[in-house]
Amino acid sequence: MTLQISLSEPREVRLARSGDAATVWIDGLPFPVRTRPDGGATEITIDGRREKVWVVTDRDTVFVHAFGRAWALDVINPLEAKLREGQGADSATAPMPGVLVALSTEPGAEVVEGQVVAVIESMKMQTEIKAPRAGVVERVPLAVGESFGQGAPLVVLASEEAE
Structure with missing residues (x-):
C-alpha cells in the first residue's frame, strides 16, 4: 500500500520489510x-x-524524535481520508504520556x-500540540505541570453543533 506523509507538503512513502531489513521509498527513491x-x-x-x-x-x-530533532508526520491513507471527510475532532489529545509544560489558550478563546x-x-x-480544527475552546482539563497518559485530552473544543 502506498501512503502519503505530510510535513509541509505530502510525500509518497512505501515500505517493504523483511526481518530487521527494510527499504523505504520516498517519492520513488529507495533508502535501505x-x-x-x-x-x-x-x-x-x-x-x-x-x-x-x-x-x-x-x-x-x-x-x-531522531537526529536531535522532532517531527509530527501526518499519515494520509487515501481510502480512510475519503471515509472521514467532513468529520472534525473536538479535542487535541496527548500522543504519548508526559507532562504539560505550557498552555497557549484558555476556555472561551477562538483557535x-x-x-x-x-x-x-x-x-x-x-512537542507542540496543535488544534485539530478551528473552534472555541470549551475546557482545558489539565494545569501546567500535571502529568497525563497517552490519549488524554489536553484542549477540548466546543462541538461544531454548539458553535
Whole structure:
C-alpha cells in the first residue's frame, strides 16, 4: 500500500520489510534501512550511520524524535481520508504520556486549525500540540505541570453543533 506523509507538503512513502531489513521509498527513491530494538527506541542504520529513533503514533499522526530533532508526520491513507471527510475532532489529545509544560489558550478563546495550543514534555523532548480544527475552546482539563497518559485530552473544543 502506498501512503502519503505530510510535513509541509505530502510525500509518497512505501515500505517493504523483511526481518530487521527494510527499504523505504520516498517519492520513488529507495533508502535501505536496518533496524533493531534499543530499549524504548529503535536503532536504525542508514548508509552505515547508526541513530536512535523514538516513534509514537496517535491515530494518523506519527511523532518521530531522531537526529536531535522532532517531527509530527501526518499519515494520509487515501481510502480512510475519503471515509472521514467532513468529520472534525473536538479535542487535541496527548500522543504519548508526559507532562504539560505550557498552555497557549484558555476556555472561551477562538483557535484556528493547526494553532499551537499546548506544549508537552515526554522522553525529555518537547512537542507542540496543535488544534485539530478551528473552534472555541470549551475546557482545558489539565494545569501546567500535571502529568497525563497517552490519549488524554489536553484542549477540548466546543462541538461544531454548539458553535
